[in-house]
Amino acid sequence: MDKNNISLIGVDLGGTKVAAGRVDNMELKEVLHELIPAQSEDPQDVINSIVGVIEKLFDDKVKGIGIGIPGLVDREKGIAYDIQNIPSWKEVHLKDYLEDYFKVPVYLDNDANCFALGESRFGSGKDEKDFVGLTIGTGMGGGIIKDGFLIPDAHCGSGEFGNIMYLDSMYEDYCSGKFFKDKYSTNGEELAKAAAEGDENALKAFREFGVHMGNAIKTIMLSVDPRKVIIGGSVAHSKEFFEESMWETIKDFPFPGAVTDFEVIFSDVKNIAVLGAASLYLDRNKQ
Amino acid sequence: MNQNAVIGISFGGKTLVAGKVKGGRIEKSIVRVINNKAPENEILTEVFNVINEVKDDEVAGIGIGVPGIVDVEKGILYDVQSIPSWHEVHIKEILESHFGLKVYVNNDANCFAIGETYFGQTQGYENSVGLILGAGVGAGIIFKGHLYSGTNCGAGEFGDIAYKEQNYEFYLNDSFFEYKYGVPALTFLNRAKRKDKIARAIFEYYGFDLGNLIKTILYTVDPEIITLGGPLSKAFPYFEKSMWKKIKTFKYKQTINKLQIVASKQDDIAVLGAAALYYDAQNQRMKK
Numbered sequence: 001m002d003k004n005n006i007s008l009i010g011v012d013l014g015g016t017k018v019a020a021g022r023v024d025n026m027e028l029k030e031v032l033h034e035l036i037p038a039q040s041e042d043p044q045d046v047i048n049s050i051v052g053v054i055e056k057l058f059d060d061k062v063k064g065i066g067i068g069i070p071g072l073v074d075r076e077k078g079i080a081y082d083i084q085n086i087p088s089w090k091e092v093h094l095k096d097y098l099e100d101y102f103k104v105p106v107y108l109d110n111d112a113n114c115f116a117l118g119e120s121r122f123g124s125g126k127d128e129k130d131f132v133g134l135t136i137g138t139g140m141g142g143g144i145i146k147d148g149f150l151i152p153d154a155h156c157g158s159g160e161f162g163n164i165m166y167l168d169s170m171y172e173d174y175c176s177g178k179f180f181k182d183k184y185s186t187n188g189e190e191l192a193k194a195a196a197e198g199d200e201n202a203l204k205a206f207r208e209f210g211v212h213m214g215n216a217i218k219t220i221m222l223s224v225d226p227r228k229v230i231i232g233g234s235v236a237h238s239k240e241f242f243e244e245s246m247w248e249t250i251k252d253f254p255f256p257g258a259v260t261d262f263e264v265i266f267s268d269v270k271n272i273a274v275l276g277a278a279s280l281y282l283d284r285n286k287q
Numbered sequence: 288m289n290q291n292a293v294i295g296i297s298f299g300g301k302t303l304v305a306g307k308v309k310g311g312r313i314e315k316s317i318v319r320v321i322n323n324k325a326p327e328n329e330i331l332t333e334v335f336n337v338i339n340e341v342k343d344d345e346v347a348g349i350g351i352g353v354p355g356i357v358d359v360e361k362g363i364l365y366d367v368q369s370i371p372s373w374h375e376v377h378i379k380e381i382l383e384s385h386f387g388l389k390v391y392v393n394n395d396a397n398c399f400a401i402g403e404t405y406f407g408q409t410q411g412y413e414n415s416v417g418l419i420l421g422a423g424v425g426a427g428i429i430f431k432g433h434l435y436s437g438t439n440c441g442a443g444e445f446g447d448i449a450y451k452e453q454n455y456e457f458y459l460n461d462s463f464f465e466y467k468y469g470v471p472a473l474t475f476l477n478r479a480k481r482k483d484k485i486a487r488a489i490f491e492y493y494g495f496d497l498g499n500l501i502k503t504i505l506y507t508v509d510p511e512i513i514t515l516g517g518p519l520s521k522a523f524p525y526f527e528k529s530m531w532k533k534i535k536t537f538k539y540k541q542t543i544n545k546l547q548i549v550a551s552k553q554d555d556i557a558v559l560g561a562a563a564l565y566y567d568a569q570n571q572r573m574k575k
Binding site: 130158159161163220222224227255257 | 440
């Protein structure tokens, strides 16, 4: 089927809310956001919220539904496991349930993978077949795109670079909003404002952040060796304050030849998680 | 599986090994001690010689594994670690035009991983990692049964990732034992076999560092099975427990419940793995 003539629904499940969007002919038509009863003891309550929001966008033209999950997924069976922010979700057979309900194919993947896939289909990765998509917000996650498709790993768990050991904890604590909160008791947005006004302390914070980002990117290069890293999230807007120290750090990579044609791109596409989730249909059907 | 006969070649320090591989077996092989400090062409001549000695009419291709950086597509070797005169050798082009056979080149860790997939511990598994613990610490990554080399053949260089005061390779390569304790790794291995308590304790520490590296591998490429190779994999029984102790702290329990970690059982894996490059390339092409 021609992807330019198809209707899909993408769902981004978060720890407190769910976002769902309808994509017609590769264009996002409508996005809905709803709170979910994440702390409810019955796993069915969150499932019902997901069904509810999909129903508002669904009609018989929809060919498939893709869902980004904040945790581990059995891709083939469509099972979500041990979702941290939704304690009742120990093992949820979401694919089976939703396929039974909507009678169209349903695909699950990790949310950071959906981000990378979104960049590949709708963002800065459109012309790139091999890259790592890194999403930076309150945390840090990533997804690996190879030959234009998500890499077929064992449990949708690849690209979790934020969890890798770094200094006294892990990369996520130094390469996300957590760094500004823990070390500077502020957030990235406030700090960017101060940096723009020439505040020395804020500029120093971003320079440090850049060094940590550079180290994270080197780890990505050593483990999966992509052509590009595409970084998404609001951090893109303050790149001028940390890009220089980030590149200085990357430049002492042990294999200098690998750095010459390597690129880091910042991207901030609206609703990228929903777009990526909708793209799961295309990814799984090798379109 | 592709049953064509293939020549596998591996470089290690001062030895050059070539074997004719057919049906998963090495039918004949030759080990040549070379002067690794010799000029570029002299060592190339040695490569020609060993190929000629194992080659016959059945042979359909050649696979080569080297310790160093490789342009996989063009078959160019850059800065081969054990051979100082080899800065940039277009070995694929040279051998293909001379022998009229398909030639595939990759780094030794990638050969190890694809070799285990075709002939060793990860047969039948789709997603695996082959991790070499020796003079260097590096890995090959297999997705859906095929080698994933990355853009510059640089994927799986986990040993270079920063760790503690240095990087993983510093703590996990075999010369670390001599550096830290003044005793070679293999001596400790023999002592551990004889239940020497100090040697056992040293390998227990080794397992903690290795466990941390394996967690990093799980977070980056998420395999279902990891095969350990290289000389230090022989110490597997002595670091297995402490290694798992560290791995058990991994964030996702489902991953750990299913994960397997094994030691390689194939002594000839370097040659078999080099030959497997040919099979992998043929099978990937068939898929496309």
